[in-house]
Amino acid sequence: MKKCIVIGGGIAGLTSATYLTKYGVKTELIESKNKLGGRAYSFKDRKHNSVIDNGQHILMGCYEETLKFFRLISAQNNLTYQKQLFITFINNNSEFHYLEATKLFHPLNLIMGLLNYSFLNFSEKISLIFFFIKLAFSGTDYLKNLTVDEWLNRENQSENLKQSFWEIVCVGTLNSSTNKASAEIFKVVLKKMFLDSNFSSTIILPKYGLSETYCHPAKEFILKMGSKISLSENVLELKTKKAVITKIVTNKRIINDFDFVISTVPLTALSKFYSGDEIKNVSFDYSCIVSVHIWLKENKLQNKFYGLINSSVHWIFNHDDHITLVISDANYIKATKNDEIFEMCLIELEKYIKIKKEDIIDYKIIKEKDATFIPSNKNLNNRPKTKTKINNLFLAGDWTYTGLPATLEGAVVSGKKAVESILNNLNSER
Structure with missing residues (x-):
């Protein structure tokens, strides 16, 4: 053998x-x-x-090989699956905005979800939908050597649209900002996430x-x-x-x-x-991810995760006995002291979900300094x-x-x- x-x-x-x-x-x-x-x-x-x-790691329905691997080792039941894409976003006025695919057939369910995403105005929604239509039928040659930001500018995506949608998607999937990440690899990711099937766009979390x-x-x-x-x-x-x-x-x-x-x-x-x-x-140049685990006196969060719009904290994950704040593309705080990072997070917590210092029992900060190479x-x-x-x-x-x-x-x-x-x-x- x-x-x-x-x-x-x-x-x-x-x-x-x-x-x-x-x-x-x-x-x-x-x-x-x-x-x-x-x-x-x-x-x-x-x-x-x-x-x-x-x-914190998440999977998506488009992670075909990962899900095959999980089935091979009989770990598929260790995951929580969405029926369709659903993300709760919060802005800095503590207002909730939902990106939710409807129960219609794919891709109409995603188009309707984008039309219902309340943080964008109507013209931005139409601009986003046309972007995805073009994405489905265009190649990648014209994207060579472009950054994501340069690509978005060519496609006339507004600053609000970039901050409230594209930056969140780019940082969440590539651990890199739009001004550093390759447009070519981002297009590959977008097509797999949004254009393959309804299941491909869903978010999957470890139990x-x-x-x-x-x-x-x-x-x-x-x-x-x-x-x-x-x-x-x-x-x-x-x-x-x-x-x-x-x-x-x-x-x-x-x-x-x-x-x-x-x-x-x-x-x-x-x-x-x-x-x-x-x-x-x-x-390679590498990108840091900082995870801030926080134990609360009382956890009132209802959903399993939230995306924050225009925040230094990108995601909040709810583990019931504690919450985890995720700061991606975090090289700028790689050398920052933990107590300073915590104070920064406190400002965001109070602004976005009304959690104050007196609501917190304890915290733990983990820095994965070379988490991923910058794409x-x-x-x-x-x-x-x-x-x-x-x-x-x-x-x-x-x-x-x-x-x-x-x-x-x-x-x-x-x-x-x-x-x-x-x-x-x-x-x-x-």
């Missing part, structure tokens, strides 16, 4: 190991930390007996912490199928001979009983043990492909070339692509 070593236990690594195991390739996953999940995991805050995520939602089921699947997971083990070196990896040196042992290697770790980690041409001149045109052109010049080494991770931004879906797609490359190699040997 052929064997593969998967380096990295984030969602790309878990996807790779799961599919390899499914297709009968003996697999060992090696993770340097003592837990799985990479940048998408959860842990227990013992002070408040709450499970919190290191960073539990991320570790319980997908890490534990993936681990159980991998082990049950006879493969292995090794935690707290750091890869130090890949020894090669004639363009083939022959040995993997870790902090615990030397491994030589394998046929293939998939590295799913971030670029910074990969460059410590591999310096191939594929990554030699590759570098600028420069960064997108730097992404390496799955195959390398080393015949038995394959790359995965949301930063590799997938045609998608750095999302859970991008990570899953990358892991599956690496597995498909190995399976193609095996088929060609027969």
